[in-house]
Amino acid sequence: MPIANPELIHSELFRTFGITAFFTERQGGVSQAPFDSLNFGSHIGDNERSIATNMERLIAHTRLTSQPHQAKQEHGIHHIICRGAGHLHKTSADILISQNPNCPIAIRTADCLPILLADPIEKIVAAVHAGWRGTAKRIVVHALTLMQQQGASLKNIHASFGPSIGSCCFDIQEDVEKQLSNSHLHANDVIQKRGKTYADLASINLLQLQEAGICGKQIELNHACTACHPERFYSYRRDHGKTGRHLAVVALPEAI
Numbered sequence: 001m002p003i004a005n006p007e008l009i010h011s012e013l014f015r016t017f018g019i020t021a022f023f024t025e026r027q028g029g030v031s032q033a034p035f036d037s038l039n040f041g042s043h044i045g046d047n048e049r050s051i052a053t054n055m056e057r058l059i060a061h062t063r064l065t066s067q068p069h070q071a072k073q074e075h076g077i078h079h080i081i082c083r084g085a086g087h088l089h090k091t092s093a094d095i096l097i098s099q100n101p102n103c104p105i106a107i108r109t110a111d112c113l114p115i116l117l118a119d120p121i122e123k124i125v126a127a128v129h130a131g132w133r134g135t136a137k138r139i140v141v142h143a144l145t146l147m148q149q150q151g152a153s154l155k156n157i158h159a160s161f162g163p164s165i166g167s168c169c170f171d172i173q174e175d176v177e178k179q180l181s182n183s184h185l186h187a188n189d190v191i192q193k194r195g196k197t198y199a200d201l202a203s204i205n206l207l208q209l210q211e212a213g214i215c216g217k218q219i220e221l222n223h224a225c226t227a228c229h230p231e232r233f234y235s236y237r238r239d240h241g242k243t244g245r246h247l248a249v250v251a252l253p254e255a256i
């Protein structure tokens with residue numbers, strides 16, 4: 001049976017600027033269970049050749065000019081500024097920035113919130129890995145500052161959220177609650193108590209973006225919960241760590 005095309009969620013918001021931005025789902029690759037099938041996470045037990053094949057299929061399907069730059073993710077707030085064709089960096093970074101066409105960038109997730117940022121006027125894009133640790137460290141606000149240092153303006157920066165674990169499924173312990181509560185004045189309002197305590201990473205990151213001045217039509221949300229939809233998404237929490245990784249990719253258009 002032929003393998004289906006990679007399943008992707010495209011950013012409609014970024015498309016209006018001619019910027020390529022998408023979030024991969026789990027269908028349409030060649031990895032075997034429990035990584036089935038469009039896994040992009042290396043060194044987690046999947047066959048590395050399957051991951052390479054998944055990348056080749058993704059590039060062919062999306063017409064990316066190269067594989068995206070990817071870094072070692074460690075739930076910190078380090079960043080790298082990428083240039084040229086993509087590859088796997090040995091550097092640790094949870095924020096990747098690109099100012100060049102033909103220089104796609106990506107981060108990997110399985111429950112964590114992927115956030116893609118773009119200033120279409122100054123032509124600066126960023127990919128941000130916002131798990132609960134990154135959210136507690138206000139990683140998206142760090143990314144905005146870095147983009148401004150490269151010439152971006154807050155009034156022009158747009159954000160697209162990918163799927164992440166929702167407050168329906170993300171129960172947290174007291175220490176996590178404390179750190180997330182401290183990340184924004186109103187974070188407590190979106191931390192729910194119903195027996196256990198549940199956090200909503202997307203809502204907290206939204207609050208942080210709004211506080212920084214990014215709001216309204218500048219933000220595109222995604223309300224799918226990764227843990228609720230095993231047929232569409234990997235979920236580290238649901239699958240007890242034995243699962244694949246999605247890719248969130250953003251690429252500037254080629255110069256005209």
Ligand SMILES: [Zn+2]
Nearest residue numbers: 168169225228
């Ligand atoms: Zn859920």
